[in-house]
Amino acid sequence: MDFNYQIAKYMLGAANLKQLPDDVGVEVAFAGRSNAGKSSALNRLTNRKSLARTSKTPGRTQLINLFDIENGNRLVDLPGYGYAKVAKSVKEHWQKTLGLYLQTRDCLKGLVVLMDIRHPCKDMDLSMINWALEADLQVLILLSKSDKIKQGARVDVKRKVEKLLRDSMNKSDQLTISTFSALKGDGVSNLRNFLDSQFEKKPDSNEGTGE
Numbered sequence: 001m002d003f004n005y006q007i008a009k010y011m012l013g014a015a016n017l018k019q020l021p022d023d024v025g026v027e028v029a030f031a032g033r034s035n036a037g038k039s040s041a042l043n044r045l046t047n048r049k050s051l052a053r054t055s056k057t058p059g060r061t062q063l064i065n066l067f068d069i070e071n072g073n074r075l076v077d078l079p080g081y082g083y084a085k086v087a088k089s090v091k092e093h094w095q096k097t098l099g100l101y102l103q104t105r106d107c108l109k110g111l112v113v114l115m116d117i118r119h120p121c122k123d124m125d126l127s128m129i130n131w132a133l134e135a136d137l138q139v140l141i142l143l144s145k146s147d148k149i150k151q152g153a154r155v156d157v158k159r160k161v162e163k164l165l166r167d168s169m170n171k172s173d174q175l176t177i178s179t180f181s182a183l184k185g186d187g188v189s190n191l192r193n194f195l196d197s198q199f200e201k202k203p204d205s206n207e208g209t210g211e
């Protein structure tokens with residue numbers, strides 16, 4: 001393991017792009033439909049119960065929340081898309097802000113897209129994945145809440161999603177797919193490996209200095 005994700009520190013929640021920290025270092029963002037399990041995935045990764053706020057009510061995360069890892073690396077919890085009951089004006093604001101963040105943020109290197117394993121590949125998921133690949137981001141798809149279905153069905157859904165995405169997307173070599181359960185820990189090592197491969201290592205990380 002290259003990075004210790006347990007030391008993640010909450011930095012800030014940005015309501016608009018002006019509030020984001022300087023566009024340097026590396027960011028990997030967690031995207032997905034509302035309620036897909038983005039905040040829960042971050043909590044599982046960092047082994048912290050409530051680093052990122054989770055909720056049974058979709059639309060919980062309403063800011064771009066940033067968490068500092070170290071060496072200028074940041075995890076980003078994005079507001080979910082596709083939640084019908086949020087007021088239209090709020091939704092429009094978020095779609096615009098999210099779109100701008102994804103399109104203009106130079107330090108954004110990777111995107112983790114969570115899709116509930118029981119309802120994968122909705123239109124907005126496919127647009128998000130397609131857009132990210134076209135923008136040359138590395139993409140990890142997490143088929144979330146895998147504990148909700150049996151092992152056989154898990155393998156089956158993963159295979160189908162893999163085929164659909166490989167057939168429909170250009171640049172699918174930038175794409176990795178894993179099942180995931182924040183509850184049971186399925187796929188957490190795949191998430192860690194993906195992040196380790198995106199983040200900047202220290203220039204001369206010196207073991208034994210206590211850092």
Ligand SMILES: Nc1nc2c(ncn2[C@@H]2O[C@H](COP(=O)(O)OP(=O)(O)OP(=O)(O)O)[C@@H](O)[C@H]2O)c(=O)[nH]1
Nearest residue numbers: 035036037038039040054055059060061080182183
């Ligand atoms: N069974 C099960 N439930 C999960 C899992 N991950 C998340 N949940 C539940 O799904 C609900 C939504 O989880 P969140 O992590 O808040 O989802 P989110 O994608 O951050 O949602 P928004 O911030 O609204 O976009 C919560 O009730 C979680 O407890 C999982 O792996 N297994």
Ligand SMILES: [Mg+2]
Nearest residue numbers: 038039060061
């Ligand atoms: Mg959330």
